[in-house]
Each structure stands twice: as C-alpha cells, then as structure tokens.
Amino acid sequence: AQSVTQPDIHITVSEGASLELRCNYSYGATPYLFWYVQSPGQGLQLLLKYFSGDTLVQGIKGFEAEFKRSQSSFNLRKPSVHWSDAAEYFCAVGNNAGNMLTFGGGTRLMVKP
C-alpha cells in the first residue's frame, strides 16, 4: 500500500528566509508525486508535480521540489518565503493515472514578519 509521511506538523520561518518541507513516500512502482497548498477557507491548489524526467521540478509561486528515489523523498523548497505563503502544505502520491491520491498528514507553515 502506498503511504506518505510529512515529518513536520508545524514549521515557522521568518519572512525572507528559505524553506524546506519534507516528504517521504512509500510506493511499489515509480510514483506520481504532488505538492498541494491549502490556504484557510480555500480549496486545494496544485503547486507542482513529478511524473518522470528531470528530478528537480519547478512549480508556481517560486516553489520547487526534488525527487530523490534513493531516499524516497520529494521535499518542497522555496528560497525566500513571503507572508502570503502561510498555509497548510500537503504532499501526495498518486496511482498510475495520477489522480487517486494518498495524502501526507500536512505541514502547517507560519511566517514571522
């Protein structure tokens, strides 16, 4: 069975500082990996996805993520955090069709001024 672990439940960073959110997955084949963001009262927005090819993927809002097969990880990074990035971030792994998703527990990001 597939699973996703986000070890950090809460993270607080200062505005302008760099950010890395961790994600580890368990999946029997080549995974389809996603990062979503959920702002308070909002739906889920896709930040980026990895299916194959270049292991460093670029997403929206200045985010990027790196797929490391040897570590079963897909960590999300941003070089300089903005106050508007405060939200809940979910890592997810998909099935072959890339749509039925298993989500990690989420990481709540807080940004200090």
Place this chain on the structure above:
Amino acid sequence: SAVISQKPSRDICQRGTSLTIQCQVDSQVTMMFWYRQQPGQSLTLIATANQGSEATYESGFVIDKFPISRPNLTFSTLTVSNMSPEDSSIYLCSSSPGGSEAFFGQGTRLTVV
C-alpha cells in the same frame, strides 16, 4: 485545467439527518473521487465513483453511510447519512480530466450539531 463546483459550500445539520453534496465537473470524466478532511487533519479518500458502475469504497467507509450517485460523466453526489458530530468535516470532490493532475472542488464544510 478544470473547474469543479461543489454545493453546498457549507451546512449545519442536526444529528440523525442526511445531507447530499453535489459535485459538477466542467468536462466529461471517467472517474470522480470523494475525500474527507476531518478538523485539523489530512485528506482521506472515501470512494471512487465511476459512471455506470457501483462506487468503490476505501477501508473504513461503507455505502450505507456514504451512498454515492454518478448519473452521468460530469456529475456526482455524496450523501452523508444518519449524521453524528463525528461526521463534521470538509468533504471534497476531485477529478482528473486530463488524466495527470487532480483538480479539487472548494469543499463542503459540514457541521453536525
């Protein structure tokens, strides 16, 4: 891209009653998915709804509690039956029209009193 519309956006219901949530996709899709997000938690897949067949439920979810309809390729409903306060959650509909990225509705925030 896809637009997924859910109704209602929120509701407060009495225990013992049922609520039907509607989900409309702006294009024809084979599969639609229903997720539950309990307060402060991640998303958990309830069931997969295929047009023309019975929905497939994940472990811990049963048809009597969460009956699903899928009358055509753009529409689905999820009913939360005989509600209790433990059913208070956000319910989200999802689909993947292009087959490679899941889009989500804005969710239905249900409070059972």
